[in-house]
Amino acid sequence: MNNDVFTFLVGGKAGEGVKKAGSVASHIFSSMGRHVFQMDDYMSLIRGGHNFSVISTAHRWISSHYMKANLVVNFDKRSCETHVNDIAENGIMIFNSDEQELENGIGIPLTSEAEKYPMKNLMFGVGAVAILAATIGFEKEEMNQIIKDEYPRGIENNIEFASTIYDIVYPDCGNKFFLEKGDRERPIITGNEAISLGAIAGGLDVYYGYPMTPASTILHTLAREAENFGLAVVHAESEIAVINMAIGSAFTGARAMVGTSGGGFALMTEGLSLAGITEAPVLIILSQRPGPATGVPTYTEQADLAFALSAGHGDFLRIVASPTTVREAYYLTAEMLDLVWKFQTPGILLTEKHLSESSMTVEIDLEKSKWAEPKMYKDGNYKRYQDKDDGISPMLFPPSKKIIKWNSYEHDELGITTEDAKKISFMHDKRNKKLETLIDYLKEQQIVKIIRGENNSNIFTYGSTYMSVLEALRCGSLNPTTVAPIYLNPLPIWELKEFKNQDNIVIEQSSTGQFTKLLKEKAGLNVRNTIKKYDGRPFDPLELSMKIKEVLE
Amino acid sequence: MEDLKTGAEITWCPGCGNFGIFTAIRNAIPILEEKGIKRENVVITAGIGCHAKIFDYLNLSGIYGLHGRNCSNSEGIKIANPDLKVINFSGDANGLAEGLTHTMFAAKRNQDITFILHNNSVYALTTGQFSPLAEKGWKGPSTPRGSYEEPFNPMSLMIEAGATFVARSFAGDIKHLTDIMVQGVEHEGFSFIEVLQPAVPYHKWAEYRERVEYLEKEPETYFEAIKAAKEKHKFTIGVFYRTTRPVYHKELYDDHNPVTQKISREIRLDKIRKFLSDK
Ligand SMILES: Cc1ncc(C[n+]2csc(CCOP(=O)(O)OP(=O)(O)O)c2C)c(N)n1
Ligand code: SF4
Ligand SMILES: [Mg+2]
Numbered sequence: 001m002n003n004d005v006f007t008f009l010v011g012g013k014a015g016e017g018v019k020k021a022g023s024v025a026s027h028i029f030s031s032m033g034r035h036v037f038q039m040d041d042y043m044s045l046i047r048g049g050h051n052f053s054v055i056s057t058a059h060r061w062i063s064s065h066y067m068k069a070n071l072v073v074n075f076d077k078r079s080c081e082t083h084v085n086d087i088a089e090n091g092i093m094i095f096n097s098d099e100q101e102l103e104n105g106i107g108i109p110l111t112s113e114a115e116k117y118p119m120k121n122l123m124f125g126v127g128a129v130a131i132l133a134a135t136i137g138f139e140k141e142e143m144n145q146i147i148k149d150e151y152p153r154g155i156e157n158n159i160e161f162a163s164t165i166y167d168i169v170y171p172d173c174g175n176k177f178f179l180e181k182g183d184r185e186r187p188i189i190t191g192n193e194a195i196s197l198g199a200i201a202g203g204l205d206v207y208y209g210y211p212m213t214p215a216s217t218i219l220h221t222l223a224r225e226a227e228n229f230g231l232a233v234v235h236a237e238s239e240i241a242v243i244n245m246a247i248g249s250a251f252t253g254a255r256a257m258v259g260t261s262g263g264g265f266a267l268m269t270e271g272l273s274l275a276g277i278t279e280a281p282v283l284i285i286l287s288q289r290p291g292p293a294t295g296v297p298t299y300t301e302q303a304d305l306a307f308a309l310s311a312g313h314g315d316f317l318r319i320v321a322s323p324t325t326v327r328e329a330y331y332l333t334a335e336m337l338d339l340v341w342k343f344q345t346p347g348i349l350l351t352e353k354h355l356s357e358s359s360m361t362v363e364i365d366l367e368k369s370k371w372a373e374p375k376m377y378k379d380g381n382y383k384r385y386q387d388k389d390d391g392i393s394p395m396l397f398p399p400s401k402k403i404i405k406w407n408s409y410e411h412d413e414l415g416i417t418t419e420d421a422k423k424i425s426f427m428h429d430k431r432n433k434k435l436e437t438l439i440d441y442l443k444e445q446q447i448v449k450i451i452r453g454e455n456n457s458n459i460f461t462y463g464s465t466y467m468s469v470l471e472a473l474r475c476g477s478l479n480p481t482t483v484a485p486i487y488l489n490p491l492p493i494w495e496l497k498e499f500k501n502q503d504n505i506v507i508e509q510s511s512t513g514q515f516t517k518l519l520k521e522k523a524g525l526n527v528r529n530t531i532k533k534y535d536g537r538p539f540d541p542l543e544l545s546m547k548i549k550e551v552l553e
Numbered sequence: 554m555e556d557l558k559t560g561a562e563i564t565w566c567p568g569c570g571n572f573g574i575f576t577a578i579r580n581a582i583p584i585l586e587e588k589g590i591k592r593e594n595v596v597i598t599a600g601i602g603c604h605a606k607i608f609d610y611l612n613l614s615g616i617y618g619l620h621g622r623n624c625s626n627s628e629g630i631k632i633a634n635p636d637l638k639v640i641n642f643s644g645d646a647n648g649l650a651e652g653l654t655h656t657m658f659a660a661k662r663n664q665d666i667t668f669i670l671h672n673n674s675v676y677a678l679t680t681g682q683f684s685p686l687a688e689k690g691w692k693g694p695s696t697p698r699g700s701y702e703e704p705f706n707p708m709s710l711m712i713e714a715g716a717t718f719v720a721r722s723f724a725g726d727i728k729h730l731t732d733i734m735v736q737g738v739e740h741e742g743f744s745f746i747e748v749l750q751p752a753v754p755y756h757k758w759a760e761y762r763e764r765v766e767y768l769e770k771e772p773e774t775y776f777e778a779i780k781a782a783k784e785k786h787k788f789t790i791g792v793f794y795r796t797t798r799p800v801y802h803k804e805l806y807d808d809h810n811p812v813t814q815k816i817s818r819e820i821r822l823d824k825i826r827k828f829l830s831d832k
Binding site for chain 2: 188189193201203205206208225226227228229230231232237238240241242245246247249250251252253256270271274278364366367370397398399400401402403404405406407408409414415416417
């Protein structure tokens with residue numbers, strides 16, 4: 001079915017280097033010129049529990065991990081229990097025989113071998129890499145080089161340990177899997193790295209954040225790169241501070257971005273509304289995890305869509321868009337950062353843990369993303385909120401001899417507070433004009449992904465679920481038309497019109513079907529069925545393909 | 554001084570202490586200009602409350618923010634373009650109730666901004682509820698039997714939080730207030746200026762005038778400052794604390810300026826290419 005895909009799964013306790021082993025495996029595959037998708041599943045704790053990484057690789061573009069793995073390496077008992085059903089036909093499972101005895105699978109004494117070394121806790125990951133190297137037929141020298149590069153602490157011990165493990169597994173399953181080499185090596189990045197880089201390519205100057213999974217690694221990435229790119233990156237005291245600082249920075253002409261998840265975004269909503277009335281260009285990255293409230297911090301969901309579309313009190317334009325792939329996250333972040341400046345209104349880039357924290361091989365055309373100067377004041381009296389046909393007032397930044405007033409109260413064109421009936425409705429009308437301008441602009445852009453199929457049914461999806469859907473269709477050899485709007489506000493109804501009365505199926509990760517509701521209400525779409533998943537886990541392509549098949553029939 | 558007025562209709566009650574603050578800031582700006590601070594580099598922010606109306610009246614650029622949040626706007630301005638001098642107007646509820654965390658953290662970071670706290674000890678604009686600086690027992694519409702809470706001591710609170718210039722002045726002493734404002738803006742670091750600001754529906758000017766006293770000697774050490782802040786009654790005006798400490802934006806990026814020294818697209822793309830090639 002999906003025999004063009006090879007999947008490696010490694011599981012163990014937090015602190016045992018599971019994720020690191022996963023990313024080393026990904027790099028092994030990418031260095032072979034193959035495409036890679038890595039999903040890390042981890043719990044909200046620092047030591048113990050159960051974590052695992054699944055990496056699927058193929059000779060062609062691959063957009064999801066598969067839960068049925070060809071090679072499963074379990075560091076502990078709990079991993080064996082969790083992943084009994086995750087072994088593919090003809091797959092093998094390697095377990096830690098110091099923890100238990102099992103009939104199926106190959107036991108190796110991981111713990112007792114690791115205990116021979118001072119940093120025994122860091123050895124398991126090295127062991128997993130050695131197992132992978134042996135099973136895919138790497139020579140020892142090749143493996144040693146990888147260990148040297150990836151585990152630079154205690155190199156000699158690591159190599160000795162890897163060699164021991166390699167020798168143990170080789171007789172049973174050495175060279176068991178043949179992985180064909182691909183055309184060229186590609187970088188592997190996470191969605192959050194793509195967002196961070198895209199922002200920089202879109203002219204980012206300042207970033208504010210308050211740690212919250214799954215958005216934190218944007219803060220970490222940008223903090224690490226701040227000096228390199230001349231950015232100011234600040235971990236502030238709360239999300240309320242974060243959004244208000246961003247507005248302050250925007251006032252000076254700085255391109256400001258913030259990032260958070262649902263709870264932090266809820267705290268930002270008053271500031272979002274401030275950005276609406278002051279016409280402050282700020283970009284908010286909202287990376288969703290299951291809610292409500294604290295929900296399930298390290299897992300994925302798409303249940304903040306309705307909230308994002310209407311967040312913040314009062315009438316104002318919020319641009320909302322959601323990237324469908326890691327590569328697109330790069331382009332879209334740059335584009336959104338530019339759009340919020342073009343239209344002087346807040347934007348929300350809506351994504352999920354599944355995109356933020358999964359990694360994949362990407363090919364990015366760096367020349368594609370640009371930033372442009374916003375509409376600037378030229379001459380005459382300066383009025384911050386000057387009425388214009390397109391609703392967009394010219395900008396000016398301090399220091400300037402002209403007076404520039406941004407105001408949270410309703411205001412006149414100068415930015416002075418008003419309670420005057422005429423001026424209130426005038427200013428609403430001025431701001432509202434921006435929606436029409438934006439729609440005209442977006443009509444010229446490609447903002448819906450449509451892949452035409454042969455089936456009579458269409459599949460609608462968005463965000464990272466798009467990647468799961470594409471992979472499911474491929475592995476199930478299904479061929480319906482897929483439609484994924486990238487922009488969710490304004491929703492490109494002009495592009496969706498043709499599908500209105502056709503047979504439509506929606507696939508999303510919300511228990512109440514928020515995306516389905518949006519499509520019905522805004523686009524008048526006839527929806528026959530919605531396939532939902534809301535257990536915090538992304539779709540598995542095989543499972544999803546079976547569900548799609550059922551529904552299509 | 555007149556050119557520092559926008560001409561917007563002033564809606565403060567006649568006799569409001571905010572007039573004194575408005576006059577003092579308009580005195581202070583030309584003095585600062587003489588000292589080399591360009592007027593166009595001065596940017597103001599205000600929260601929401603009676604105090605904040607000064608935003609509409611003062612002919613300076615800036616942000617009229619949310620209730621309690623303008624301190625974060627001020628910080629964001631300074632972080633993005635450290636060439637700007639930010640003066641942050643706040644009410645006592647705005648800065649010490651809704652916005653307390655931001656005020657404390659701006660002090661902790663030693664952000665190079667000037668924070669002016671209009672202390673009228675009430676929520677004036679919302680009809681006189683007790684505020685973080687109101688005497689215990691204050692009878693307002695939300696505390697008809699008198700408030701149950703002791704007020705904060707803004708001087709010791711801000712010294713503790715990390716402010717590097719902490720002073721109190723009085724809206725009825727324009728000369729003193731002007732002078733303190735000038736010193737506050739000139740000071741490199743977080744300057745916190747509490748201004749005793751009578752609100753006429755709730756207080757009598759005479760009581761203030763009777764009780765206001767000058768701090769005879771500026772404390773020289775941290776402990777002297779805390780001692781003075783704790784021992785002196787709350788109508789004591791003067792500079793309680795002054796020290797030097799690295800300011801936040803310099804800690805963050807030294808002499809860089811994210812807005813005026815933005816790294817070009819070409820260089821950014823080269824660096825992104827490098828980042829990706831290491832991945
Ligand atoms: C989030 C929010 N909560 C409440 C209010 C209503 N509100 C406006 S001003 C104010 C209190 C003002 O008190 P203070 O900051 O001391 O200013 P003053 O009017 O005394 O100058 C309140 C509670 C608001 N505007 N926003
Ligand atoms: S209520 Fe008090 S603070 Fe407000 S304008 Fe009147 S006197 Fe001034
Ligand atoms: Mg007050």
